[in-house]
Amino acid sequence: MxxxxxxDACPVKAEAEAVATRHKTKVFFVSNGGLRPSQNPLVEMVYVPDGPDVADMWIADRAGPSDVVVTGDIPLAAKCVEAGAQVLRHSGERFTESNVREQLAMRDLMTDLRAADPFRQGAGRAFSKSDRARFREALEMALRRVAST
Structure with missing residues (x-):
């Protein structure tokens, strides 16, 4: 597990480390660099070369049924769900076989809409304390699900 x-740009790194540590579970933080190393022996920093989706490919190549993946990247989420991993957004929302394809289609639609109107820039809401709490709870549940299988 x-x-x-x-x-990269993950707002819940500290929460992921804390929950995984409670479960005595290894954590890989995968990025293109720029992250401070953790002193936690359960945390491994993986720095991949610059390039499109290099970190995503590293994770997708390794994630499987006994793992949990934390990402906001929907194509990566789809690959990891297909591989049998538990996959969570930063907000704690769970990607599943039943919702990931729909979210992928919505992402593609929004990309097309933004390309058609460059002034159409969505102003996302701020990441809140309740989002962090939801994430911690969702990760806790995901780790329990994986441990029980």
């Missing part, structure tokens, strides 16, 4: 965190 391992937790993989797509760590």
């Amino acid at each position: 391992v937790v993989f965190v797509d760590a």
Whole structure:
């Protein structure tokens, strides 16, 4: 059982480390660099070369049924769900076989809409304390699900 965190721009790294540590579970923070190393022996920093989706490919190549993946990247989530991993957004929302394809289609639609109107820039809401709490709870549940299988 391992937790993989797509760590570039991940707002819940500290929460992921804390929950995984409680479960005595190894965590891989995968990024293109720029992250401070953790002193936690359960945390491994993985620095991949610059390039499109290099971190995503590293995670997708390794994630499987006994793992949890934390990402906001929907194509990566789809690959990891297909591989049998438990996959969570930063907000704690769970990607599943039943919702990931729909979210992938919505992402593609929004990309097309933004391309058609460059002034259409969505102003996302701020990441809140309740989002962090939801994430911690969701990761706790995901690790329990994986441990029980």
